[in-house]
Amino acid sequence: MSTEDQFGLEITELRLGLPGGGGGGGERKVKKRVFLDILGGGDEVDLCGNGGGKNRNMEVAVGWPPVCSYRKRTIIKMYVKVSMDGAPFLRKIDINGFKGYSDFVMALEKLFGLGDECEYIPIYEDNNGDWMLVGFVPWEMFTETCKRLRMKKKVLDGGLQTKNLMRKNEN
Amino acid sequence: MVYSLPEEVLEHVFSFITSDKDRNAVSLVCKSWYEIERWCRRKVFVGNCYAVSPGIMIRRFPELRAVELKGKPHFADFNLVPDGWGGYACSWIDEMSRAYPWLEEIRLKRMVVSDESLELISTAFKNFKVLVLSSCEGFSTDGLSAIASNCRNLKELDLRESEVMDLSGRWLSHFPDTFTSLESLNISCLGSEVSFSALERLVARSPNLKTLRLNRAVPLGKLSTLLHQAPQLVELGTGAYSSGIRSDVYTGLSKAFLGCKELKGLSGFWDADPSYLPALYSVCSRLTTLNLSYSTIRSPDITKVIGQCPNLQRLWVLDHIEDSGLNALALSCKNLQELRVFPSDLYAADVNVTLTEQGLVSVSQGCPKLQSVLYFCHQMSNSALITIAKNRPNLTCFRLCIIEPRTPDYLTHEPLDIGFGAIVKHCKNLNRLSLSGLLTDRVFEYIGTHAKKLEMLSIAFAGDSDLGLHHVLSGCESLKKLEIRDCPFGDTALLANVAKLATMRSLWMSSCAVSIGACKILSQKMPMLNVEVIDENGSLDSRLDSCLVEKLYVYRTVAGPRSDMPGYIWTMDRESANRI
Numbered sequence: 001m002s003t004e005d006q007f008g009l010e011i012t013e014l015r016l017g018l019p020g021g022g023g024g025g026g027e028r029k030v031k032k033r034v035f036l037d038i039l040g041g042g043d044e045v046d047l048c049g050n051g052g053g054k055n056r057n058m059e060v061a062v063g064w065p066p067v068c069s070y071r072k073r074t075i076i077k078m079y080v081k082v083s084m085d086g087a088p089f090l091r092k093i094d095i096n097g098f099k100g101y102s103d104f105v106m107a108l109e110k111l112f113g114l115g116d117e118c119e120y121i122p123i124y125e126d127n128n129g130d131w132m133l134v135g136f137v138p139w140e141m142f143t144e145t146c147k148r149l150r151m152k153k154k155v156l157d158g159g160l161q162t163k164n165l166m167r168k169n170e171n
Numbered sequence: 172m173v174y175s176l177p178e179e180v181l182e183h184v185f186s187f188i189t190s191d192k193d194r195n196a197v198s199l200v201c202k203s204w205y206e207i208e209r210w211c212r213r214k215v216f217v218g219n220c221y222a223v224s225p226g227i228m229i230r231r232f233p234e235l236r237a238v239e240l241k242g243k244p245h246f247a248d249f250n251l252v253p254d255g256w257g258g259y260a261c262s263w264i265d266e267m268s269r270a271y272p273w274l275e276e277i278r279l280k281r282m283v284v285s286d287e288s289l290e291l292i293s294t295a296f297k298n299f300k301v302l303v304l305s306s307c308e309g310f311s312t313d314g315l316s317a318i319a320s321n322c323r324n325l326k327e328l329d330l331r332e333s334e335v336m337d338l339s340g341r342w343l344s345h346f347p348d349t350f351t352s353l354e355s356l357n358i359s360c361l362g363s364e365v366s367f368s369a370l371e372r373l374v375a376r377s378p379n380l381k382t383l384r385l386n387r388a389v390p391l392g393k394l395s396t397l398l399h400q401a402p403q404l405v406e407l408g409t410g411a412y413s414s415g416i417r418s419d420v421y422t423g424l425s426k427a428f429l430g431c432k433e434l435k436g437l438s439g440f441w442d443a444d445p446s447y448l449p450a451l452y453s454v455c456s457r458l459t460t461l462n463l464s465y466s467t468i469r470s471p472d473i474t475k476v477i478g479q480c481p482n483l484q485r486l487w488v489l490d491h492i493e494d495s496g497l498n499a500l501a502l503s504c505k506n507l508q509e510l511r512v513f514p515s516d517l518y519a520a521d522v523n524v525t526l527t528e529q530g531l532v533s534v535s536q537g538c539p540k541l542q543s544v545l546y547f548c549h550q551m552s553n554s555a556l557i558t559i560a561k562n563r564p565n566l567t568c569f570r571l572c573i574i575e576p577r578t579p580d581y582l583t584h585e586p587l588d589i590g591f592g593a594i595v596k597h598c599k600n601l602n603r604l605s606l607s608g609l610l611t612d613r614v615f616e617y618i619g620t621h622a623k624k625l626e627m628l629s630i631a632f633a634g635d636s637d638l639g640l641h642h643v644l645s646g647c648e649s650l651k652k653l654e655i656r657d658c659p660f661g662d663t664a665l666l667a668n669v670a671k672l673a674t675m676r677s678l679w680m681s682s683c684a685v686s687i688g689a690c691k692i693l694s695q696k697m698p699m700l701n702v703e704v705i706d707e708n709g710s711l712d713s714r715l716d717s718c719l720v721e722k723l724y725v726y727r728t729v730a731g732p733r734s735d736m737p738g739y740i741w742t743m744d745r746e747s748a749n750r751i
Binding site for chain 1: 246248249250251306332334360441464465513514516517547572574576605629631632656657
């Protein structure tokens with residue numbers, strides 16, 4: 001009996017999407033849950049929904065395309081403008097100076113002198129012109145696609161606020 | 172009758188044998204040759220730092236002068252290996268500091284190196300000459316200060332692509348005024364500015380300096396000063412290559428390049444301003460290596476430069492070169508051996524750069540010496556691949572990355588099996604291959620059948636079943652390194668080919684279909700392998716054997732299971748999933 005007989009037609013089960021069911025780094029998972037909660041439900045959120053065409057599918061894969069991190073860090077433009085609702089001034093921040101979302105969000109909050117009771121949610125405009133919640137995509141992809149940032153003030157009805165955000169993207 | 176030559180004579184003969192493979196062959200001839208050889212071996216390459224322990228290496232080779240080590244798996248470059256995985260150089264450097272007082276050269280790749288280790292290197296080895304840290308991390312500019320201060324005979328300091336904690340640029344000023352032996356310096360990965368006057372004085376007192384790769388912070392306006400001090404340079408990496416509109420900078424630069432009669436390689440070019448490119452035209456005719464892959468200059472400007480470089484052997488460039496630039500390359504550069512085309516925009520919604528498979532086909536047609544290809548693009552066809560294969564049977568390295576996973580032949584919408592099949596069939600000396608696009612098990616059948624000299628294979632988002640993996644493991648006789656991600660390969664193929672794994676350096680599988688149970692069985696059957704499961708979702712003990720593992724790294728070793736693993740890595744051992 002050749003070894004090939006052992007291979008039936010059954011397709012071995014494979015999980016697609018984020019490798020490891022969420023990728024490395026517990027804190028990244030936590031942030032993602034928080035933002036998904038804000039949007040009003042985890043499972044229904046369609047990660048591939050927001051325009052941008054077919055390339056959205058491959059954005060979910062960590063470490064793809066296989067460009068080494070040194071090259072990624074070196075090529076990308078360094079500084080991104082950050083605005084804050086209600087503030088007359090803009091700031092600039094070097095996204096490449098951070099290793100991940102937790103350092104980055106802390107630095108953002110520090111930049112504007114915001115404390116623990118933060119009334120602002122960081123959102124960003126990506127290369128497709130869509131406004132996204134910070135933390136939604138893998139960190140490396142965020143550094144590549146973020147064009148500018150905005151510290152958006154939370155309103156009392158969090159749901160309405162984010163629904164407006166979604167509607168804005170659809171137009 | 173047995174004739175034997177005196178030991179001294181044999182030793183003298185062996186001194187002419189420098190390749191590792193030949194040295195290994197010599198040591199296998201007989202016991203006395205083994206003994207003589209091990210005492211006169213001067214350099215060793217350890218492809219996986221966990222395959223052997225420092226103690227074992229030192230016991231066998233007591234008189235080494237040069238050691239090269241590699242740590243993390245290749246996929247660490249793409250953030251697939253979590254932080255804290257390992258690859259610590261510390262224990263190696265500690266033991267070597269005691270065993271090899273006359274060690275001259277240390278080369279490390281993908282390892283974690285501390286400042287303490289750098290300090291130890293700088294003081295323990297009296298005749299230390301060469302330090303190459305390639306894609307390493309864990310050290311700061313303080314460690315570099317120690318190297319600069321203490322290594323009196325240093326010839327080479329190369330930090331290529333390492334992640335350095337950049338505290339300040341002052342470290343460079345620690346090279347003493349009496350230090351004149353520098354031949355090669357690569358600080359291109361450093362962010363902070365070094366003192367320019369210290370740099371200039373260092374260059375001025377280093378008559379043997381052949382390679383100088385600056386970092387981005389060195390302004391273009393100062394480059395000509397350095398070039399005047401070092402007209403003997405063979406390889407130059409510029410800093411930022413723009414300076415506003417400054418005709419004096421341009422003129423100075425032109426003049427300086429004119430004086431560099433030995434220059435063969437150029438790199439750097441960050442933020443390159445195309446108006447400064449003509450300044451280097453005078454060196455173009457001698458150039459054999461050109462790396463423009465950190466510059467965003469566009470096709471017409473790239474084409475103008477390339478048109479001046481008939482002796483080019485190696486070109487690294489962004490996809491801004493487009494098909495038109497590659498057509499020009501094919502016409503001008505008949506000596507081209509290696510081409511790497513990197514993507515300029517990783518997640519572009521619109522493909523605004525006209526680089527297609529045609530560019531690669533042109534180069535394969537026009538450049539008869541082309542051996543090594545790395546090509547990122549958005550579309551490919553079987554017919555293009557077949558043409559490339561037939562044009563260039565002398566290819567030894569073929570790495571194609573079609574940016575969107577599982578992209579089929581854009582003309583026929585078929586998988587790219589027959590295209591890659593043609594590559595392995597025609598290119599009989601292919602030793603490295605990276606696949607992409609839509610691929611079924613069939614491509615692996617072709618690879619297993621034809622790729623007999625293949626040593627390294629990278630697979631992503633490909634295949635239908637275990638049969639694919641089985642073809643590779645059972646057919647590729649020369650396979651040393653296999654790295655796989657996001658493929659439906661699992662237990663059956665792995666367990667049907669356990670013996671194969673002991674003939675390879677390593678196997679990496681992530682987001683595949685391998686179960687914990689299979690890892691345990693593999694480990695039981697093959698005690699000379701370390702079967703390491705990487706899983707950040709918590710302890711394996713609470714899970715069923717049928718659960719799939721996130722990431723698996725298997726490698727042969729004579730050093731037993733390693734003891735420096737973080738909490739999310741388990742070495743499979745005979746009884747159960749134990750963390751040692």
